[in-house]
Amino acid sequence: MIRKFFKGFSAHIFLIIISILSLFPFIWLISTALKGIDENIFEYPPYFIPKHFTFENFIGVWKQIPFLLYFLNSAIVAGFTVILNLIFSSLAAYPLARMDFRGKNFIFTLILVTIMIPFQAIMLPVYLIVLKLHLVDSYGFASGYLGLILPFAVNAFGIFLMRQAFLTIPKEMEEAAFIDGCSIFNIWRKILLPMTSPTLAVLAIFTFIGSWGEFLWPSIVLTNKSLYTLPVGVNDLQGLFSANWRYIAAGSIISIIPIIIFFICMQKYFVSGSNEGAVKG
Amino acid sequence: MNNFSQKYIPYLFLLPAMVMLVIFFFIPFFQTILLSFLDYSNDIYNPVFAGVENYKVLLSSKEFYTVIFNTFLFLIIAVPILAILPLFVAIFINQKIKFINLYKVIIYLPVVVSIVVVAIAFKWIYAQEGILNYFISLFNINPVGWLTDTQFAMLSVALVTVYKGIGYYMMIYLSALIGVPKDLYEAADVDGANEWHKHLTVTIPHIMPTIALVVTISSISALKVFAEIYVMTKGGPLNSTKTIVYYIYERAFENLDLSLSSAASVVLLIIILIFSIINVTVFEKKRYKL
Numbered sequence: 001m002i003r004k005f006f007k008g009f010s011a012h013i014f015l016i017i018i019s020i021l022s023l024f025p026f027i028w029l030i031s032t033a034l035k036g037i038d039e040n041i042f043e044y045p046p047y048f049i050p051k052h053f054t055f056e057n058f059i060g061v062w063k064q065i066p067f068l069l070y071f072l073n074s075a076i077v078a079g080f081t082v083i084l085n086l087i088f089s090s091l092a093a094y095p096l097a098r099m100d101f102r103g104k105n106f107i108f109t110l111i112l113v114t115i116m117i118p119f120q121a122i123m124l125p126v127y128l129i130v131l132k133l134h135l136v137d138s139y140g141f142a143s144g145y146l147g148l149i150l151p152f153a154v155n156a157f158g159i160f161l162m163r164q165a166f167l168t169i170p171k172e173m174e175e176a177a178f179i180d181g182c183s184i185f186n187i188w189r190k191i192l193l194p195m196t197s198p199t200l201a202v203l204a205i206f207t208f209i210g211s212w213g214e215f216l217w218p219s220i221v222l223t224n225k226s227l228y229t230l231p232v233g234v235n236d237l238q239g240l241f242s243a244n245w246r247y248i249a250a251g252s253i254i255s256i257i258p259i260i261i262f263f264i265c266m267q268k269y270f271v272s273g274s275n276e277g278a279v280k281g
Numbered sequence: 282m283n284n285f286s287q288k289y290i291p292y293l294f295l296l297p298a299m300v301m302l303v304i305f306f307f308i309p310f311f312q313t314i315l316l317s318f319l320d321y322s323n324d325i326y327n328p329v330f331a332g333v334e335n336y337k338v339l340l341s342s343k344e345f346y347t348v349i350f351n352t353f354l355f356l357i358i359a360v361p362i363l364a365i366l367p368l369f370v371a372i373f374i375n376q377k378i379k380f381i382n383l384y385k386v387i388i389y390l391p392v393v394v395s396i397v398v399v400a401i402a403f404k405w406i407y408a409q410e411g412i413l414n415y416f417i418s419l420f421n422i423n424p425v426g427w428l429t430d431t432q433f434a435m436l437s438v439a440l441v442t443v444y445k446g447i448g449y450y451m452m453i454y455l456s457a458l459i460g461v462p463k464d465l466y467e468a469a470d471v472d473g474a475n476e477w478h479k480h481l482t483v484t485i486p487h488i489m490p491t492i493a494l495v496v497t498i499s500s501i502s503a504l505k506v507f508a509e510i511y512v513m514t515k516g517g518p519l520n521s522t523k524t525i526v527y528y529i530y531e532r533a534f535e536n537l538d539l540s541l542s543s544a545a546s547v548v549l550l551i552i553i554l555i556f557s558i559i560n561v562t563v564f565e566k567k568r569y570k571l
Contacts, residue, residue, distance in 0.1 A: 011373045012380075018370055019387040022448070025402035028412060032405065042410040044418075092298035095291035107295060114306045116557045120505050120526040121546040124533040125309035125316065154301040184290050213395040215508045220534055231397040235512055238401065245405060252398045263393045264386070270393070271385040271452070
């Protein structure tokens with residue numbers, strides 16, 4: 001009994017320390033953002049509870065930075081990236097899981113090879129292609145969004161994940177539907193997709209998180225501030241308010257509120273262990 | 282449905298994905314290789330074939346060796362911590378104690394938050410008159426220029442990557458720990474093994490493939506590090522945090538030197554290919570052993 005208590009106790013101590021370390025950077029940002037203008041944010045020893053508690057920094061940075069616009073841009077880009085990934089991956093996965101055709105192994109190998117090609121090594125030609133296709137913001141909003149979305153519209157990992165999910169569904173379902181005169185497309189849409197909805201949800205959520213946090217690509221292609229996504233907009237705070245850490249901290253905190261709400265609502269998908277297939281290199 | 286259209290159905294399903302992969306993966310892949318053999322210096326619109334000249338320039342530049350050194354330094358700092366620490370966390374979390382879900386959510390939180398915000402938060406912690414320097418002053422250590430001292434900058438950046446990765450690798454380890462058969466622990470209990478001994482003799486051997494997986498994934502993502510460096514140091518001070526992807530970015534998009542950027546990209550492709558091959562062989566070996 002006593003041994004069991006100590007076992008649980010030491011686990012809690014360890015996990016509480018890790019949790020505090022995990023939250024610390026955010027707590028310190030929030031603390032800095034809430035400190036009044038007459039407080040010295042560099043004071044030693046540092047303190048967490050503001051002496052002159054204020055929301056001024058949040059209001060000030062909110063007035064100067066179009067966070068709602070950045071949020072909208074992030075939502076459009078991440079939303080369409082998710083939708084296209086779900087459609088393209090599940091379409092491509094169907095014949096790979098279920099049909100026999102010439103070149104099947106070759107095509108599947110080609111798809112898997114792309115996992116080994118890091119985007120960072122090919123981003124320059126991708127940029128040149130996007131320029132050639134006029135998919136940059138100087139050709140208008142729609143072009144700008146497409147340039148952000150299309151290079152990430154399909155991902156070998158998603159195709160692989162959907163193929164694995166289709167393989168677990170018994171073939172009899174489709175055969176029965178086929179005999180009843182259901183077209184191949186309708187079998188895919190009305191039988192396979194609904195039955196793999198948990199996998200689709202996992203793919204959607206992880207694609208969303210990846211797209212929402214993407215920084216490198218938008219910072220390369222975007223020239224028009226009206227199309228900035230949240231990460232690019234937040235990085236911009238550093239240049240705009242160079243030494244004003246109160247504003248930088250407040251802006252950073254504002255920018256992560258949407259994703260934290262999303263995370264808390266969807267937490268079961270992240271921490272239930274159902275994401276074991278969602279390991280990405 | 283007739284035979285003719287039947288034959289084309291698989292390709293129709295594959296078509297959208299393949300078109301995207303060809304435009305945004307395969308063409309850029311071959312173009313990277315092509316560009317690395319072209320010389321743009323005389324006329325940006327009419328490059329001439331340069332043979333291996335770009336590679337000669339790249340491999341004879343001192344900067345590039347620094348870049349390769351930095352990249353592997355970053356990897357050597359980040360990967361061992363990312364392979365071990367999340368395993369400890371996962372072992373502690375994989376028990377029947379209270380608040381497990383709360384711990385998981387808190388520890389996973391940095392994974393979902395944009396790396397830009399995490400990097401900004403650490404820049405603030407690392408500031409010259411910042412809270413970390415106050416903390417070490419309690420132990421009578423002089424203030425350190427975490428991001429401004431060439432000796433510390435890479436360590437500081439790598440710790441941010443570690444911070445952001447712990448929750449992610451913890452979840453990978455957790456799903457592996459759930460798969461360890463319970464009766465093995467019971468057998469160890471009968472033998473009178475203590476907690477740590479049990480993990481050493483049962484857990485670790487059993488999840489060896491997962492440890493190898495984490496080492497591989499974290500190595501490959503360490504080779505691709507960019508955002509932390511861009512936000513915190515821009516490769517400085519004195520190139521001490523300039524890694525290969527930052528170099529590729531800088532050459533291509535700041536110096537407009539397409540040739541050297543592409544040659545460096547090919548080097549990155551080769552390094553990642555080697556890691557992927559090692560990954561496959563290690564996994565196969567482990568699979569036979571178990």
